[in-house]
Amino acid sequence: MASLQDTATQIRRDIVRMVHAVQSGHPGGSLGCTDFLTALYFNVMKHNPSFNMDAKNEDVFILSNGHISPVFYACLARSGYFPIKELGTFRKLNSRLQGHPTTHEHLPGVRIASGSLGQGLSVALGTALAKKLNNDSNVVYSLHGDGELQEGQIWEAVMFGAHHKVDNLIATIDWNGQQIDGPTDKVISLGNIKDKFESFGWTTLEMRGNDMDDVVKVLGEAKALVGKGKPIAIMMHTLMGKGVDFMENDHGWHGIAPNDEQLAKALAQLPETLGDY
Numbered sequence: 319m320a321s322l323q324d325t326a327t328q329i330r331r332d333i334v335r336m337v338h339a340v341q342s343g344h345p346g347g348s349l350g351c352t353d354f355l356t357a358l359y360f361n362v363m364k365h366n367p368s369f370n371m372d373a374k375n376e377d378v379f380i381l382s383n384g385h386i387s388p389v390f391y392a393c394l395a396r397s398g399y400f401p402i403k404e405l406g407t408f409r410k411l412n413s414r415l416q417g418h419p420t421t422h423e424h425l426p427g428v429r430i431a432s433g434s435l436g437q438g439l440s441v442a443l444g445t446a447l448a449k450k451l452n453n454d455s456n457v458v459y460s461l462h463g464d465g466e467l468q469e470g471q472i473w474e475a476v477m478f479g480a481h482h483k484v485d486n487l488i489a490t491i492d493w494n495g496q497q498i499d500g501p502t503d504k505v506i507s508l509g510n511i512k513d514k515f516e517s518f519g520w521t522t523l524e525m526r527g528n529d530m531d532d533v534v535k536v537l538g539e540a541k542a543l544v545g546k547g548k549p550i551a552i553m554m555h556t557l558m559g560k561g562v563d564f565m566e567n568d569h570g571w572h573g574i575a576p577n578d579e580q581l582a583k584a585l586a587q588l589p590e591t592l593g594d595y
Contacts, residue, residue: 322530324591325396326356330561331588332392332595336408338581343409343417346571347463348389350494350527350556354461357533359393362541364456367398369426377456378445380430382438383463383492384418385573391415394427396592405595436469438462439489443479443549446487457544460489465497468506473518479549480519488540490552492527496569515551527554562587 320328330352337343359365363377370376381390388408395402400414407413414423418433430441442460449456466472479487491511499505508514512522521543525536533554540550558572559565562584576584 320592322353322356322360322534325360326352326530327561327588328590328592329356329389329392329396331585331590332396332405333388334562334576334581334584334588335594336388336392336405337575338578339406340409341575343388343575344385344573345388345562345575346496346558346565346569346573347383347386347492347494349562349565350558350560351386351461351492351554352389352560353528353530353533354490354492354525354554354556355389355393357530357537358459359397361534362537363459365397367426369399371429373429373445373456374452375454375456378429378442378449378458380438380442380445380458380460381419381432382442382460383435383466384432384438386463387415387417387419390419394425395595399427400425402595435463435466436471439472439475439479442487442489443475443482443484446484446549447482449486450484456486457541458487460487462489462491463497464491464493464495464508464511465502465505467491467508467511468502476515476518476520483547484549485547486544488537488544488550488552490525490554492556493553494556494558494567496558496567496572498569498572500569512551512553515553519548520551521546521548523550523552525552525554527556528560 414425446458526532565571
């Protein structure tokens with residue numbers, strides 16, 4: 319069985335190849351969140367690639383920042399939801415793998431369309447409440463960008479989650495300090511996100527999101543807090559573009575594809591570990 323790190327390296331390789339092939343997509347955040355999603359899908363989450371939309375008796379993942387679809391699709395394919403070779407259709411006409419995940423094409427693993435930022439936490443809370451109503455003890459996970467927290471709907475959802483004690487939800491914030499127009503501190507400063515969630519009544523944890531051991535450890539700590547009366551938020555510190563040195567911590571790579579020369583440089587840093595699609 320491949321190690322989590324080998325799987326993450328291959329998924330990063332998938333990401334840059336997918337985005338390069340169509341000269342379109344979002345590599346920066348995808349690369350930064352690769353370790354988290356790899357740990358979630360290959361180690362932490364109870365899920366079934368045969369896929370049932372109702373998700374009875376399994377954990378659920380909700381991707382809110384849908385522009386990082388390359389890493390989401392690569393994790394789904396590599397964990398058996400659909401053929402790995404389908405990654406080669408990313409963003410092409412009539413592909414199920416559009417730039418932002420959609421549901422009308424019935425892609426296994428995708429339960430909501432996402433990309434309109436700010437909506438995913440509300441969906442995750444509703445999903446978690448549905449599990450409570452169904453006496454389903456499984457967990458709902460969600461992922462959000464830090465720039466996404468500039469959306470007001472997020473804070474309405476944060477208040478709702480604490481008030482209704484939605485304690486089977488683990489929401490993770492990709493706190494990389496970058497968004498499409500520049501550093502978040504220059505666009506709209508977010509202040510101390512951890513303190514804000516705590517002040518709204520959530521239990522919070524911090525994670526080194528590009529340290530696989532810490533990712534697995536903190537996700538385990540978060541699971542141990544489920545059922546304790548409060549929703550859980552993880553502040554995940556990552557580098558945008560992690561794994562490709564010239565992309566790291568550079569907001570310019572939020573939504574730009576590498577050219578041929580840049581792809582070659584990126585792939586030289588990301589050895590093929592599981593086989594390319």
